[in-house]
Amino acid sequence: MYSIDGYIRTLLDIYQYVIIAYVLLSWLPSARESFIGEILGKLSEPYLGVFRRFIPPIAGMIDISPIVALIALRFVGEGIIAVVNFIIPG
Template sequence: MYYIEDYIRTLIQIYQYVLIAYVLLSWLPSARESFIGEMLGKLCEPYLSVFRRFIPPIGGMIDISPIIALIALRFVGEGIVAVLRFFIR
């Protein structure tokens, strides 16, 4: 059971790092057009677009949806682990 929990937590943590890297790339001009930027965009944009539909940018420039997405990802990951603990034990 602990291996499954560790595996899920590791996957969630890796995806969190990918999201953070994608957000940091937005600070660099033309970094999203690079190979790495496009690859990260294909991984992150489907998830972030869900939050961007409901959370508009503040002042037209500051996008807080990645912060909410990271928090939601953490809650979902811990929820999955809790459900697995409940059914497997």
């Protein structure tokens, strides 16, 4: 049987892949305007926007906010898993 923390880890992994795919699409011309680019943007931009408000691009072009967002997502996810495992042991 699959545990709750397994579901949480799977959701976190999927969302990380969504963010990574969205960032990689920024390297391709007009890829963000495609159907998949718009879907990925609607899923990841609200989360990335929080970090973009506080982390300015380096040299005006290099945006490191997705890296910080992925690290924060992993930390928060592991924290949620720890709390769930504390509340529901086993």
